[in-house]
Amino acid sequence: MPFTIAIDGPAASGKGTIARAMARHFGFSHLDTGLLYRAVGALGGDPIVAARGLQPADLERDDLRSAEAGQAASRVAAIPEVRAALVDFQRRFARSEPGAVLDGRDIGTVICPEAEVKLYVTASDQVRAGRRALELGADVAQILTELRERDARDAARDVAPMRPADDAIMLDTSDLTIEQALTQAIAHAERVRA
Numbered sequence: 001m002p003f004t005i006a007i008d009g010p011a012a013s014g015k016g017t018i019a020r021a022m023a024r025h026f027g028f029s030h031l032d033t034g035l036l037y038r039a040v041g042a043l044g045g046d047p048i049v050a051a052r053g054l055q056p057a058d059l060e061r062d063d064l065r066s067a068e069a070g071q072a073a074s075r076v077a078a079i080p081e082v083r084a085a086l087v088d089f090q091r092r093f094a095r096s097e098p099g100a101v102l103d104g105r106d107i108g109t110v111i112c113p114e115a116e117v118k119l120y121v122t123a124s125d126q127v128r129a130g131r132r133a134l135e136l137g138a139d140v141a142q143i144l145t146e147l148r149e150r151d152a153r154d155a156a157r158d159v160a161p162m163r164p165a166d167d168a169i170m171l172d173t174s175d176l177t178i179e180q181a182l183t184q185a186i187a188h189a190e191r192v193r194a
């Protein structure tokens with residue numbers, strides 16, 4: 001039976017960093033599900049058509065990491081038909097052998113409610129904006145506004161809103177280094193696996 005690790009949380013909380021490193025640690029596959037929504041937003045045109053026809057090459061575009069692509073992703077991610085078109089691919093990926101790590105907003109609640117490990121990664125708004133601003137070489141105040149707007153939209157939408165699963169372990173990385181956050185995340189998963 002494959003082992004699934006579901007990691008959710010708001011923008012720039014550190015979930016991708018933790019997901020990638022956990023996948024490396026356990027020898028699992030990793031899927032950054034935010035990239036699916038970023039690609040649908042970046043493709044333009046009818047987002048439902050774009051989601052239904054999404055190709056692996058669409059995830060390789062070099063314009064997916066920008067703040068604009070994040071906003072476009074968050075808008076198309078509120079469309080039920082867009083989300084529905086992406087479910088099967090994510091669920092299939094989650095069953096990769098010997099295991100998979102998926103990070104996003106609805107992995108523990110909707111995509112993989114049966115995941116063996118569920119983490120909800122958070123950090124204060126200020127810390128998250130500081131990290132993302134550093135990464136993008138952008139203005140912190142502007143990034144803070146963008147993150148808050150996106151988080152509010154992601155949490156308020158009717159379909160698969162961003163929220164911790166009832167059985168998720170909360171991990172606040174505000175005052176943790178990447179190594180400290182990772183040590184806690186791996187320790188939890190090792191306990192579940194044992």
Ligand SMILES: Nc1ncnc2c1ncn2[C@@H]1O[C@H](COP(=O)(O)OP(=O)(O)O)[C@@H](O)[C@H]1O
Nearest residue numbers: 011012013014015016017131173176177178181
């Ligand atoms: N615990 C941490 N301490 C300091 N910086 C972190 C931590 N976790 C992540 N980062 C940095 O913050 C930025 C955003 O992290 P990322 O994993 O991309 O977040 P998310 O996937 O939640 O958007 C990256 O530059 C990453 O190196």
Ligand SMILES: Nc1ccn([C@@H]2O[C@H](COP(=O)(O)OP(=O)(O)O)[C@@H](O)[C@H]2O)c(=O)n1
Nearest residue numbers: 010011012033034037073074077104105106
């Ligand atoms: N499982 C997911 C993943 C992302 N998303 C949407 O896609 C947007 C971009 O996600 P992301 O994970 O790439 O964003 P960051 O947290 O890296 O900034 C989010 O703001 C959500 O609107 C989603 O709705 N469900």
